[in-house]
Every structure is written in structure tokens, then in C-alpha cells.
Amino acid sequence: DAMVIQNPRYQVTQFGKPVTLSCSQTLNHNVMYWYQQKSSQAPKLLFHYYDKDFNNEADTPDNFQSRRPNTSFCFLDIRSPGLGDAAMYLCATSGAPTSGRSSYEQYFGPGTRLTVT
């Protein structure tokens, strides 16, 4: 089945220790997104790639970086995690409208729960 995969599902890191979260997709979607979601809040978009074009949200801290080496993979790097970065990190993908679909539709991976100690 076509899907969005995130690894690891749970990540524990120490304050200030860099961490990388990964996402892969078999949907062949050209847009990939990273969201941060904290308890009882809406997903907050950090950045997205349209093909190789990187789009950073204005309020995304510099501490967060991303890489997309190819269509299938995307990485989120947190250079110096703080306690406030503990959250669920959601990767999502979206495909451009096609003859069978009139709009973008966005699909999420299972998420990575990040704990900062």
C-alpha cells in the first residue's frame, strides 16, 4: 500500500543534543511537509518542499532545518533541542491535482513523538 513512513516513532534526546527525524513516502507526491503538534493544538507547519523548492514558515525557529535529498525522502534536523521542542512531529505529503482529483489532498505519516530530557 502507498504510504507515508516516519522513523523513529519515538525519540528521546537530551537537551541540546542534535536529533534527526526521517520521513519517506511511496505516494510519489511532489509536496512534503513537516508539522509540529503539541497537545490539544492544531498542527503547526514548520516548512514544506514543493519538489526541491524549500519553503520555510516565517516563525519557524532557525533551530529547525530540513533536507529533501530525493522525491521519496525528507529529514527534519533539530540542531539543539530545547524542552519546548518536545512534541509530535508529523510528516505529510500532498500531490498536485490530477484528472482524478481536483485539489491537493494531504496525507500524514504516523508521527514521531519527541521527548527532550
Place this chain on the structure above:
Amino acid sequence: QKEVEQNSGPLSVPEGAIASLNCTYSDRVSQSFFWYRQYSGKSPELIMSIYSNGDKEDGRFTAQLNKASQYVSLLIRDSQPSDSATYLCAVNIGNQFYFGTGTSLTVIP
């Protein structure tokens, strides 16, 4: 500022009843509208998409869109305890998606 507003709830309905979830959005340029279901500790799951005014039905779920009123709703018929979750409303403009904070639904057996 593109805003998507939902009542946070919690909304409680008895098993077998109709649950009605509502969402309003601020940007008239919004193109498409989505409902996601999110179980506690899990990621959002797309359950309904609607693009044009009117109703769209899929099994026990009906989405209703009124672009003039900038309003989208989700009806869940014959609610089941397994429907207990947070429901997120989302709108998109191009490849950008904007989410509400979600409505928590509890279906009481």
C-alpha cells in the same frame, strides 16, 4: 491571517445519535476543505474532502459546505464509541493547508 475556527468541545453524544461538527474559515480564496480524525497520540487521518457547495456523503459521514457563509460541517450518523476522537477541520489554498484546533468528540455507549 488565514483562520480556521472550530468549537473545541468536548462534544458528547450517545451511541447511535448524530454528531454534528462545525468549522468556519476566514479566507474566501480557500479552495478545498477537509476533515481529519485524530485519535489520542496518533496522527491525523483524512476522512472527508469536499470541494464544492452542498453535501458529500461517504458511509456514515456527510460533509456540508457553504462557501457563501464560509462554513463547513461534518455529520456522523449512528455514532459509535470508536468515533471518539478529535476532528480537525482543514482548508487549503494551493498546496498550503490551514488547520483548526479540533473538536473533541466522545460517543457514550
